[in-house]
Amino acid sequence: MEKAAMWQVIDDERAGLADLLASLTEEQWTCPSLCEGWTVREVAAHLSSGPRARLVPILIEAVRARGSFNRMVDNTARREAARPPVELVAALQAASGSRHLAPGQKLAVVMMDVLVHGQDIAIPLGIDRPMPLEAARYSAEHTWRMGFPFRARKRLRGFRLVATDVPWSSGEGAEINGPIADLLLLVSGRHAALSRLTGPGAAVLRARALADR
Numbered sequence: 001m002e003k004a005a006m007w008q009v010i011d012d013e014r015a016g017l018a019d020l021l022a023s024l025t026e027e028q029w030t031c032p033s034l035c036e037g038w039t040v041r042e043v044a045a046h047l048s049s050g051p052r053a054r055l056v057p058i059l060i061e062a063v064r065a066r067g068s069f070n071r072m073v074d075n076t077a078r079r080e081a082a083r084p085p086v087e088l089v090a091a092l093q094a095a096s097g098s099r100h101l102a103p104g105q106k107l108a109v110v111m112m113d114v115l116v117h118g119q120d121i122a123i124p125l126g127i128d129r130p131m132p133l134e135a136a137r138y139s140a141e142h143t144w145r146m147g148f149p150f151r152a153r154k155r156l157r158g159f160r161l162v163a164t165d166v167p168w169s170s171g172e173g174a175e176i177n178g179p180i181a182d183l184l185l186l187v188s189g190r191h192a193a194l195s196r197l198t199g200p201g202a203a204v205l206r207a208r209a210l211a212d213r
Helices: 003-022 040-052 055-064 069-080 085-095 107-122 133-146 180-187 200-211
Strands: 159-163 169-171 174-178
Touching: 003 040, 003 085, 003 107, 003 133, 040 069, 040 085, 040 107, 107 133, 107 180, 133 159, 133 169, 133 180, 159 180, 159 200, 174 180, 174 200
Parallel strands: 159 174
Antiparallel strands: 159 169
16 A cells, blocks of 8 residues: 555544544443453553654653563553543544654554554444455555564464455465454454354364353
8 A cells, every 4th residue: 555545544543533432431431442451441542642652752661661562552551541531532633644653663553553443442332343445455464474463474374364355365274254354353363353254264263262261
């Protein structure tokens, strides 16, 4: 995808998520998201804080987190989540149109992040939030290849992922078929879409998920 097209997707997703969040009840803000340990509020805080990230504060947070990237992200989201919901919504609205990337961050990761986190919020709330197909396809391919932190090729070794709504496939082995949005969730470590995936590989993953409960 061209940079301009990617930024447009990011702008649209941020604006749409801000509208969604503005419509939520107090109870919905406390609903567990698909991100383990985070409610909708922490996910919203993470999304709204990213466009404001600067080098020095990030370095300070990294020291506080003792060098752990995941701990740093978690600490930042929890601190930001202390802000009132109206402020989180306003920050996300303001981010639509921003062209700022956090230090070291790639544009493809920003697009994937907002697409996936939008589902982290919407799915537990029972809200249908369609993904733009080309952006989802591009993000699935990027996530499949990127390694850390999702390590999709390692986690899904022995499976072949085949999209049913766009021309995309990756991996080798037992087939997992489904919409590209659900495959993006799968490669980014979310199993919430397993019920919408088909094929012998999907059956294996569902059985594994049940065994892990």
